[in-house]
Amino acid sequence: AQSxxxxxxxxSVSEGALVLLRCxxxxxxxxxxxWYVQYPNQGLQLLLKYTTGATLVxxxxxxxxxxxxxxxxxxxxxxxxxxxxxxxxxxxxxLTGANSKLxxxxxxxxxxxx
Amino acid sequence: xQTIHQWxxxxxxxxxxxxxxxxxxEGTSNPNLYWYRQAxxxxxxxxxxxxxxxxxxxxxxxxxxxxxxxxxxxxxxxxKLLLSDSGFYLCAWDAGNTIYFGEGSWLTxx
Numbered sequence: 001a002q003s004x005x006x007x008x009x010x011x012s013v014s015e016g017a018l019v020l021l022r023c024x025x026x027x028x029x030x031x032x033x034x035w036y037v038q039y040p041n042q043g044l045q046l047l048l049k050y051t052t053g054a055t056l057v058x059x060x061x062x063x064x065x066x067x068x069x070x071x072x073x074x075x076x077x078x079x080x081x082x083x084x085x086x087x088x089x090x091x092x093x094x095l096t097g098a099n100s101k102l103x104x105x106x107x108x109x110x111x112x113x114x
Numbered sequence: 115x116q117t118i119h120q121w122x123x124x125x126x127x128x129x130x131x132x133x134x135x136x137x138x139x140e141g142t143s144n145p146n147l148y149w150y151r152q153a154x155x156x157x158x159x160x161x162x163x164x165x166x167x168x169x170x171x172x173x174x175x176x177x178x179x180x181x182x183x184x185x186x187x188x189x190x191x192x193x194k195l196l197l198s199d200s201g202f203y204l205c206a207w208d209a210g211n212t213i214y215f216g217e218g219s220w221l222t223x224x
Contacts, residue, residue, distance in 0.1 A: 043216050094211070099163075
């Protein structure tokens with residue numbers, strides 16, 4: 001079975017600072033990896049995903065993540081935080097087979113200080 | 115393009131009352147559909163998934179049930195709500211390798 005670890009529950013950065021949200025996964029086979037964002041009182045929106053090919057993937061709103069198989073990681077970064085990035089971020093993993101389940105991490109709340 | 119809709123968006127129900135949350139997907143056929151619950155401080159929990167009409171798999175034994183009466187319709191129900199059923203319920207559909215979520219339904223049981 002696969003699992004996702006997002007260390008910590010809250011990250012606070014200043015506006016304009018680097019955003020780094022960590023995600024490590026456990027999977028018996030190379031999985032699909034996802035980052036979702038949830039703004040207050042809204043559903044989950046897909047930020048970016050890794051399925052195959054290039055290990056550095058770019059998403060919406062200037063975010064990107066790099067799949068590192070040797071480190072079993074898929075950390076999310078953004079060079080310069082904006083106030084509108086304040087939200088909860090979920091890392092998720094899914095095996096590549098048909099009808100496989102999506103397993104989420106516990107989520108990290110990102111706060112952006114002016 | 116495909117879209118997913120959930121309703122109602124917000125619901126306040128007394129303990130012991132029934133529940134019906136509805137989800138529909140447009141622009142695709144025979145999608146895998148999911149119900150997740152997000153309770154405060156507990157992350158996202160998969161409740162049910164369906165691979166076709168009338169086919170429901172339950173992930174967690176509980177006070178809830180799900181039905182899929184039509185190809186693109188997924189319903190979450192309860193006969194008698196408990197306080198512990200409060201939370202944010204999310205419907206989702208499977209686009210192949212990616213799962214997309216609806217806007218969510220807030221349920222408060224009082």
